[in-house]
Amino acid sequence: MEHPLVIDPGHPLVERIRAIALAYPESVEVAAWGRPTFRAGKKIFVMMSASMDRSHTIVFKPAPGEREAYLAREPFYSPPYWGPGGWLAVDLEAPDTDWTEVAEIIDTSYRQVALKRQISALDN
Secondary structure, X not given: OOOOOOOOOOXXXXXXXXXXXXXXXXXXXXXXXXXXXXXXXXXXXXXXXOEOOEOOEEEEOOOOOOHHHHHOOOOEEOOOOOHHHOOEEEEOOOOOOOHHHHHHHHHHHXXXXXXXXXXXXXXX
16 A cells, blocks of 8 residues: 655755755665655655644654753654654744754764764765
């Protein structure tokens, strides 16, 4: 059974996240569950659309110890399915979205799942 499309892969928010995520060593985009996912090899480090009703979001893996600080701020929240595993989501439609912070979040998430050689390639 194929999942329904949650967000158009050509949506400007997807394009913006794609430009950031695919700049990482060995990163690839894979459509899964009706949404774009970005992976360090085979491991997801960022996913578009936390849920059907919140499609303009990303799901990411924060660094250890940062989860509670993010949850204390809008527009961060614990997403369904992924939240119990320590992942978080952030709404990208907020008028004051800080794209520098979004890029930092994606960087941190990549580093949480990437292999040592991928991180070494990133830092060289």
